[in-house]
Amino acid sequence: MRFDLSVLVPHLGFLASGAMLTAAVCGLALVGSVVLGMAVAIARTSSGGWARRAAYAYVDLFRNVPFIVQLFFFYYGLPEIGIYIDAFTTGVIALSIAGGAYASDAIRAGILAIDNGILEAAEVSGLSKRVTFTRIVLPIALRTSVRPLGSVLINMILTSSILSTITLNELTGQAKIVASDTFRPFEVYFVLLVVYAALTYLVSIGIALLHRRLNRDLMGQVS
Amino acid sequence: MLNVENVRKTFGAVTVLDGVNLTVKPGEVVSVLGSSGSGKSTLIRCINGLERLDGGRITVDGFDVSRPKELAEARKRSGTVFQLFNLYPHMTALRNITLAPIEVLKRPKAEAEAEGRALLASVGLEDRADAYPAQLSGGQRQRVGICRALAMKPSYLLLDEVTSALDPEMTAEVLNILAKLAGNGTTMVFVTHEIEFARQISDRIVFLEKGVLLVDLPTRDFFAQDGGLAQPRVAQFLSKMRKD
């Protein structure tokens, strides 16, 4: 058998539509998991009560269950009790929930790393807890957690390939179809390898740039 | 008036402040001396409400720092400058200064910024308003720290070893500003190891030893043979400081 990528040319548009779907799902799930991660991180660093326990339970649960099991539960399990969600929405929700558990770790670490002296300065100047949190704690935590959040996103892109198992034809799903249509799995999956690698590489470059931008004051330090 | 009455503070089994009394009147500069671990920082942290008292009472212009309802008013009347600056790293110098006036005193943004710029100019940093803390030298950061405290127009400025993280040149920058403030009638509680400087600017000097306020005297008396120096611990402390 000859390695011939040209057989894929007629299918490029089809594959590209899968890639777009992957990007859309991951983009939405990124927003979902950062928002969720932020809420959970707040609960986990709060001084106690049921919110803190619930947050810990959530993180422990979703980090310790395979993603495919979570996904099947949402997509094939929930309809049994009358809850029907379409594949796209299920994908976004499942990735957000799974990603949120990891994002909360990154954001929580960012919150805990904040120098206590900074918080004391805010406290003695009379800033309320709420203002201290929104204006000082969260911005500092987010800018230190840009890189770990980037890893969460990259992981999410990789994990999103599993969504093909619930009939969502994102990049991997489309590739499977092309492979079976053309009987050229070697070429198809070779391209898939390259595309995923390129996608995550681009994302990591974007994250590095964002990190630099958010931490631009730390570049070219005087002391 | 800033009133510290019979204040006790313990950490576990250790008594860090043991019946401390101190009164600071408007316009006074009171320096707090004492060896390491004598409780100077703890005293400042009790006054600004960062530590809970285990006994006694502290009032700032009548507002009791131990009463949750009065703490906010007490805090509005004191401003703290920290040894390690504690600037907000993600905000520019100007924003560091204007945040609390806008959020706590509800000052209009434009006014707060104009005042912030004027404060920066008064410490020679008019061209650094948009710099982030990491882009400033230690001395510049501490000058911003002083502006941040002054922006709240506090009746009492609390300073805890504000130059001890700085090299001599930067220390001089900051001390010059403090001397100017003292000359303007700013009321200060000044924890320091800069004995000579304390002597120049202070109206009174108090000496803490193992949590006990051993001496509280007008500056001239503190350094007199029959005054503070008559206390062996003070004499010992001063001669040791002079050697270093």
Ligand SMILES: Nc1ncnc2c1ncn2[C@@H]1O[C@H](COP(=O)(O)OP(=O)(O)OP(=O)(O)O)[C@@H](O)[C@H]1O
């Ligand atoms: N949070 C704390 N927990 C336990 N012990 C503490 C705490 N803060 C201070 N101490 C202890 O209280 C004593 C007084 O500390 P403090 O920081 O007030 O001294 P200081 O006079 O400011 O010393 P220095 O000149 O070194 O700054 C020290 O023995 C210190 O170890």
Ligand SMILES: [Mg+2]
């Ligand atoms: Mg100290």
